[in-house]
Amino acid sequence: MNSWSLHITASVPIAGETWPFVTIPQFAWQGKDALEKTGARILSICPIVSSETRAEWEQYSVKNQEWISDASANYNASLLNISTFIFRPVYPPLEATEPLYEDKYLPIWQTVPIKENQIMVNFDVFNYTVVPKVFESMMSSKAPVLSETINAMPDSYGPPESFLSVPIFESLQPTSRIVGVILAMMPWERYFANLIPQGTPPMVAVVSNPCTESFSYRIEGPSAIFMGIGDLHDATFDSLEASADVAVVRSVQGCENTIYIYPTQAFQDTCTTNLPMLYTICALCLFILTAGSFYLYDSTIRRRHKKIIKAATLSNALVSSLFPENVRSRIISEESQRQRSDSPDKPTMGTRQTSVTSMVEIPKGSKPIA
Secondary structure (H helix, E strand, C coil), X not given: CHHHHHHHHHHHHHHCCECCECCCCCHHHHHHHHHHHHCCCEEEEEXXXXXXXXXXXXXXXXXXXXXXXXXXXXXXXXXXXXXXXXXXXXXXXXXXXXXXXXXXXXXXXCEXXXXXXXXXXXXXXXXXXXXXXXXXXXXXXXXXXXXXXXXXXXCCCCCCEEEEEEEEECCCCCXXXXXXXXXEEEECHHHHCCCCCCCCCCEEXXXXXXXXXXXXXXXXXXXXXXXXXXXXXXXXXXXXXXXXXXXXXXXXXXXXXXXXXXXXXXXXHHHCCCHHHHHHHHHHHHHHHXXXXXXXXXHHHHHHHHHHHHHHHHHHHXXXXXXXXXXXXXXXXXXXXXHHHHCCCCCCCCHHHHHHHHHHCCCCXXXXXX
């Protein structure tokens, strides 16, 4: 919108025109391109007409309405004669007797789409209560300003919209005065459209403004659906609130818009998974399996040791009952010496097992017992 405003500012002196008596050539094509890029519902060029230039402007608008014929052909609209005077309200059109804002009028001049909007030509938009405030903010800041929300009332006739007021300057000089306005009717759904990719779970956006009622949109992928007036999000998700001020353009002072984003139950369902529980169960089963394996191994070793100890105890008891103690000591000593002499590098077996063997098989060459 700013670039279009600068283009208009630069092209007017070339055409030899002066404000407010300006008609933009090929406006229908320029306006159509601006509509597609901005998503606005209506775009209008509104020159600032003073009380002194009002009569001359009304004559100029009637004489230079051929642009409506060209624009109507593009939209297959029937041609109607425009109002010969600046008027308000629309139904029925009554002549504006005096300015509503200082000594200025802000009549709609060239507008797109022209179909169904021909009757709005020369309508003084200061008749809208929100326009004087947005106009004043634009004049002081010399920058585009977004108005407070309109249609955001329980008895409104459509989804919420706001006026976007973009200044048109007399020249490209930094100190140039504002001579006109590009007034765009911006649906709020435009701000939420194409923000997130297709397939993203739905979320709820609540727009809060201290000057009007809050309203809610359901964002489903690239589309935004108007839910209604008021804060309509699920209170269950209050703790997951995310907020941000609308910083795309300047707002009217005291009527700044804040957007609150909340998830929905469908969004939560897509983020809820049983994988953590499954991983926990798998880890617990692995722990139990490992602990069971160690327990089985330990039990097997314990049983084996008990059998060996029992057999050794029985053997020793048998030998003790057959041989005196001095005889047993001599046999064990001789068997130990023989094993060391036969296998000096081979580790000897346990004392109990060796004694058992030696008690059963008396080595050759041993001395008589008696």
